[in-house]
Amino acid sequence: MLKRTLMALTGVVLIWAGLTGPSNAATADIAALDITAINYNSYGADSVTNNTEYVEVKNTTADPVNVANLLVQDAWARGRDKTTGCNTFRLAPGALPVETGATADQLPAGAVLRLHMGKGTAGIDRSGVRHVYRSMPDVCGYHSNVFNNGPSGSNRWAAWDTAWITLGTGSKSKGYNFSFGYVAK
Numbered sequence: 001m002l003k004r005t006l007m008a009l010t011g012v013v014l015i016w017a018g019l020t021g022p023s024n025a026a027t028a029d030i031a032a033l034d035i036t037a038i039n040y041n042s043y044g045a046d047s048v049t050n051n052t053e054y055v056e057v058k059n060t061t062a063d064p065v066n067v068a069n070l071l072v073q074d075a076w077a078r079g080r081d082k083t084t085g086c087n088t089f090r091l092a093p094g095a096l097p098v099e100t101g102a103t104a105d106q107l108p109a110g111a112v113l114r115l116h117m118g119k120g121t122a123g124i125d126r127s128g129v130r131h132v133y134r135s136m137p138d139v140c141g142y143h144s145n146v147f148n149n150g151p152s153g154s155n156r157w158a159a160w161d162t163a164w165i166t167l168g169t170g171s172k173s174k175g176y177n178f179s180f181g182y183v184a185k
């Protein structure tokens with residue numbers, strides 16, 4: 001009888017841990033992130049060697065947010081539920097550049113992170129913006145540029161697209177028109 005009671009109590013503890021564990025935290029975390037800018041057009045020719053595209057997110061809360069496994073997709077990837085390959089960027093655990101001594105994967109309160117769908121070296125710039133990169137293959141989008149076109153097929157040259165960010169079970173998106181300029185805010 002005592003053993004059964006202990007087992008029941010253990011079950012209660014495990015359920016409680018599940019309710020307050022990472023999955024719930026991740027849903028709360030996406031609410032803490034806003035898409036603050038999208039560079040949908042590289043200045044100059046759109047090529048695999050000239051690809052400046054990025055999605056910028058900001059932690060708008062007063063607490064750090066764990067951004068490990070943050071996923072970026074365009075409308076084409078989102079519509080096909082693609083989480084790897086073309087037009088996707090999954091931020092690997094440990095890939096976020098952090099200040100010396102800071103906890104891995106934690107985007108500090110108020111901090112800005114740019115996820116570049118192009119070539120580059122991860123780092124924190126003088127303004128404190130975190131930069132991470134995924135070099136997109138030439139076969140993806142238009143010579144590796146994925147945000148300056150529609151989903152695919154007859155829509156390939158559509159003057160619009162949508163950037164999606166997903167963390168855990170929560171997602172946010174921002175649509176824009178590819179009409180003028182280079183960066184949508």
Ligand SMILES: [Ca+2]
Pocket residue numbers: 041042043044045046
């Ligand atoms: Ca261009």
Ligand SMILES: [Ca+2]
Pocket residue numbers: 074075076087141146147148149150151161
């Ligand atoms: Ca696209």
